[in-house]
Amino acid sequence: MIVARNITGSMYWLSTSVSGYSVDNLAPAAPSPFFGTYVAGTAHLHWDPSAEPDLAGYRLYRGTMPGFVPGPGSLIAAPPDTGYADPAGALYYYKLSAVDTHGNESAFATLLPATTVSVEGAGRPAQLVLGMPSPNPARERVALRWALPRATVVRLAVFDAAGRRVRSLIEGAVDAGEHSILWDLRDDRGAPVSSGLCFVRLEAEGRVLVQRFATLR
Numbered sequence: 001m002i003v004a005r006n007i008t009g010s011m012y013w014l015s016t017s018v019s020g021y022s023v024d025n026l027a028p029a030a031p032s033p034f035f036g037t038y039v040a041g042t043a044h045l046h047w048d049p050s051a052e053p054d055l056a057g058y059r060l061y062r063g064t065m066p067g068f069v070p071g072p073g074s075l076i077a078a079p080p081d082t083g084y085a086d087p088a089g090a091l092y093y094y095k096l097s098a099v100d101t102h103g104n105e106s107a108f109a110t111l112l113p114a115t116t117v118s119v120e121g122a123g124r125p126a127q128l129v130l131g132m133p134s135p136n137p138a139r140e141r142v143a144l145r146w147a148l149p150r151a152t153v154v155r156l157a158v159f160d161a162a163g164r165r166v167r168s169l170i171e172g173a174v175d176a177g178e179h180s181i182l183w184d185l186r187d188d189r190g191a192p193v194s195s196g197l198c199f200v201r202l203e204a205e206g207r208v209l210v211q212r213f214a215t216l217r
């Protein structure tokens with residue numbers, strides 16, 4: 001209600017009283033960074049917790065193309081926490097959003113998980129090998145291949161032309177055989193890399209192998 005009075009204060013006018021309510025229509029920020037790996041048929045997905053005070057949880061969608069439209073048909077989970085394991089059996093694209101307590105949904109973070117897949121039917125390699133990245137130049141993703149004569153601890157990472165690490169892809173024990181990983185041209189924070197020269201570095205068995213390739217964005 002609004003009350004008005006004249007300059008002397010001798011007269012007052014009261015408006016009609018009304019009521020109303022506020023509406024929260026502000027969406028939370030998109031989860032970031034969003035990262036994950038695909039190993040043995042399962043995508044292991046992770047993201048940092050949202051700082052939104054009214055966060056209700058997250059929504060995870062799965063599709064076969066990077067431009068798929070999230071919706072009820074592609075929703076696979078609504079995890080309350082910051083991780084999810086999807087036993088999809090194949091490599092998919094994922095989109096992740098944050099949702100607040102009033103149902104507002106954020107923009108989507110998109111991910112193609114990095115993959116490590118042993119090549120079936122191949123004999124044990126005679127020596128340590130790091131293959132040429134393909135395609136080169138890479139525009140959306142690049143396949144990185146290597147071969148191990150025996151099981152060992154592997155460190156595989158991508159560096160920029162200035163020698164700064166862009167993305168750590170593998171750090172741990174890997175079985176003997178031929179392997180490949182699909183990198184989605186995103187750095188450790190989940191941001192797309194810019195065009196330029198990159199180097200993939202393989203550390204294993206006390207040796208270091210390096211191959212170079214270009215990215216075009």
